[in-house]
Amino acid sequence: MSSFKFLRSTFALQLCSRGFSTETAAATFQPTKVAVRTSQSDPTNHTMDDVGKLYTMPKGVRDKLFPKYVLPLYFEQLCDTFHETNIIVRQPAIELIDYLKRADYNRPIIRYVIYGKYGCGKTLTLIHAMNYAFNNNFIIVYVPSVWR
Structure with a gap:
């Protein structure tokens, strides 16, 4: 229907x-x-069953990964309004995290490209993947914009 x-x-x-x-x-x-939130706050445990649900990034993780004014302004305002950082679990983020889990890091560097139209969720997909990387002790170098 x-x-x-x-x-x-x-x-x-x-x-x-x-x-x-x-x-x-x-x-x-x-x-x-309808279940709007997932019970898993660690992106390592997210599955395709969690797609479309919100998960809460712990405040300590958000403060370490994204200092003030690094995240998009509209997202910062929402986080400040609700006093928590909620991210929707998207299918591209689950795919990217799965690729990171299955990657062989003894081989040459793998590059991933997140692309799409303006406003489709590329930045928040990247934030979700960065949260996974942070929780699994990856080295993260985040350049929010090469033009700034």
């Missing part, structure tokens, strides 16, 4: 239930509970 049809049927159900008493309406419409 497409998301539009689902929303339309849900909205129609809500409209129909308004005519009933509160008890009947509550029995008729049961909202589904």
Whole structure:
């Protein structure tokens, strides 16, 4: 079922239930509970089952990896507003972390390219991968922008 049809049927159900008493309406419409957060805060343990869920980066890790004004401004503002650093687990980040796990570091250096349109999540995918690297004692050299 497409998301539009689902929303339309849900909205129609809500409209129909308004005519009933509160008890009947509550029995008729049961909202589904969706897990928004993953229980794993370590990116090493993230799997494809966690894609689309949020995980919280510990404040100490965030402060060590990303000093003030290194992260994108909009993301810094969200983190300051909610007093925590939540990152959505994306499929490209899971793939990149899997490549890092399976890499043979006795061979020549492997280079990974994260690409996509503006605003598609490249920076936060990189932040997710950097959190994995930090937790697994990789040496990290982060250059947020070569133009600054």
